[in-house]
Amino acid sequence: MTSFLYTAAKEKIISLIESNEISMDQRLPSERALAQKLGFTRMTIKKALNSLVDDHVLIRHPGDGTYLLHGKHSGRIDAGDDAPWSLTQTIKIKGGVPNSEIKSFKLVYDVPMLTKIFPDFTEFYELIRIRKFDDIVFSIQKAYIPFRLFEDAHRYDFSKISLYDYLSYKNMRPALFHRKIRTCPVTSDSLFKNFNVGPSKLVLSVEYLGYTKPDCLVEYTQSYFDSNQVDFKVEIPYSFK
Amino acid sequence: MTSFLYTAAKEKIISLIESNEISMDQRLPSERALAQKLGFTRMTIKKALNSLVDDHVLIRHPGDGTYLLHGKHSGRIDAGDDAPWSLTQTIKIKGGVPNSEIKSFKLVYDVPMLTKIFPDFTEFYELIRIRKFDDIVFSIQKAYIPFRLFEDAHRYDFSKISLYDYLSYKNMRPALFHRKIRTCPVTSDSLFKNFNVGPSKLVLSVEYLGYTKPDCLVEYTQSYFDSNQVDFKVEIPYSFK
DNA sequence: TAGTGGTCTAGACCACAGC
DNA sequence: CTGTGGTCTAGACCACTAA
Incomplete structure (x- = not known):
């Protein structure tokens, strides 16, 4: 979908990792070695590797080498809607x-909540995922x-392709997020039967508004997290005068 | 403290912003213009600018330009111990x-909690900050x-320099974190008097263990957050078999 | 000492946004 | 169309790590 050399390099490096050619806790080949082996410039390989560092897949130490980010203390995956890398891919690696x-994946019309959030639109695709x-x-x-x-969203299979990869492809990947987090009790909504928690348990509710620019809202997501399964990064929200 | 060209460029760009030469909601000069104006290569300027994007200071749009990350929906600052950029600097911008x-900033000895966490050390600097x-x-x-x-930590003024800048300077900046988050009631600890919350309020407690490598623990931090003032990013923790 | 990743240069071409 | 940022090259030097 993206057609940059460093993306291609990234995918080849991931193949190397997935095919177990690099065993756990072992160094990856050096930038120079990978450049020669895979047929890219060193700078392109560097970009691919550092991109995998951003994705929490690798860790690099100057003067030492590049390692798989494994081990007891390294496991942490961004699960929010603004996660940098396809969650599916990350979990696999x-x-x-x-x-x-x-x-569920369908068109919805005239939902008051949505028309309040998106004053300019009336029809929406609704994608519900577990x-x-x-x-x-x-x-x-x-x-x-x-x-x-x-x-054209109906033409894509979002169980296979990440929603964000699709938005990127449409040049509509959100860069700014407005989030609201709160805890709420499990409701009788049949969706919550998927959670392995009793009705008295608290569930974490996160709302995301995703903007490509400050004035261009392209996505609204309601996420519910099992608070036993996820963790958080602390941030300070503020409103600019 | 760091002596890279792109760091110097970064500081000059920050000066530009702080001196209000760039007004809000206005484009920054282009990479090429900044390169000529400040006397760096375009690639060096690019590195500085993208670094400021990582720090949530700027936002860039291909084919358009570089902007200050402002506006109602853009305000969000990483407040965790693993925040990328000095919190002080970010807030200022x-x-x-x-x-x-x-x-408080002092040496502490033979604290059972600490010797349990750091088996190899007995003396620690304790830095308490509001x-x-x-x-x-x-x-x-x-x-x-x-x-x-x-x-030599006693020689630095951590109200002026970020603890993490100091750790970076010593080549000991943590790259891996082990975090534990929980909510707890406000205790009678006199420290909590600084919070503007009643004794029945819940406070957010986050513990950070910071490692430079999976086996190299260099920092332990207990943070307490006023849950009315902070927000969170969702992540999935997991332990690799 | 040999090898690593990080930085840096001075060019080049490209896709895209706005006018 | 002009200007923007993104990518990419083919070199170079540096500080650091580990043997």
Whole structure:
């Protein structure tokens, strides 16, 4: 979908990792070695490797080498809607079994909540997904994107391709996020039956508004997380006067 | 402290921003213009600018330009111990008034909790800080670093220089983190008087273990956050078999 | 000492946004 | 069409790590 050399290099490096040619806790080949082996410039390989560092797949030490980010203290995957790398891919490389199940994908009209959020649109695609890590449901997500901006969305299989890869392909990948987090009790909504928690348990609710620019809202997502399965990074929200 | 060209470029660009030569919602000069104006290569300027993007200071749009990351939906600062950029600097650029007050900085010995965490060390520097954003206390932090690794730490003023800049300078900046998050009631600890919350309120407690490598622990921090003031990014922790 | 990743240069071409 | 940022090359030097 993207057609940069460093993306191609990235995929070849991932293949190396997945095919177990690099064993755990072992150094990856050096930038120079990979450049020669895979047929790219050193700078292109560097870009690919550092991109995998951003994705929490690798870790690099100057003067030493590049390593798989493994071990007890390294396991941490961004699970938010603004995660940099396809969650499915990341889980796979980490040795987990990913499983994204689509519960529903359809057009919805005249939903008051949505018209309030998106004053300029009336029709939306609604994508409801169950996300698993090693067969444990950690998240239920309802994503909404305006039909007018993504008329061809029905042609893609979002159990296979990440929603964000699709938005990137349409040059609509959100860069700014407005988030609201709160805890809420498990409701009787049948969706929550997927969570392995009793009705008295608290579930974490996160709302994402994704903007490509400050004035260009392209996505609204409601995510519910099993608070036993996820963790958080602390941030300070503020509103600029 | 760091002496790379792109760091120098970064600081000059920050000066430009702070001196209001770039007004809000206005484009920054192009990479090529900055390169000529500041006397660096375009690639060096690019590195500086993209580094400021990582720090949530700027946002860039291909084919368009580079902008200050402002506006209602853009305000979000990483407040964790693993935040990429000095919190003080970021708050300042965002138009806020930073205020990091040092409550205590001293050597501590034979603390059972610490010897359990750091089996190889017995003496530690303890740094207790109150962190504010626009005069509102959002966090209280107790940081511990082994004396043997940072013997000259007493020579630095951590109200002016970020602890992480210091660790970077010693080539000991943590890259891996082990975090534990929980909510706890406000205790009678006099430190909590700094929070503007009643005794029945819940405070967010986050523990960070910072490693330079999977086997090299260099920092332990206990942070307490006013849950009214901070927000979170969702992640999936996992332990590799 | 040999090898690593990080930085840096001075060019080049490209896709894209705005006018 | 002009200007933007992104990618890419083919070199170079540096500081650091580990043997």
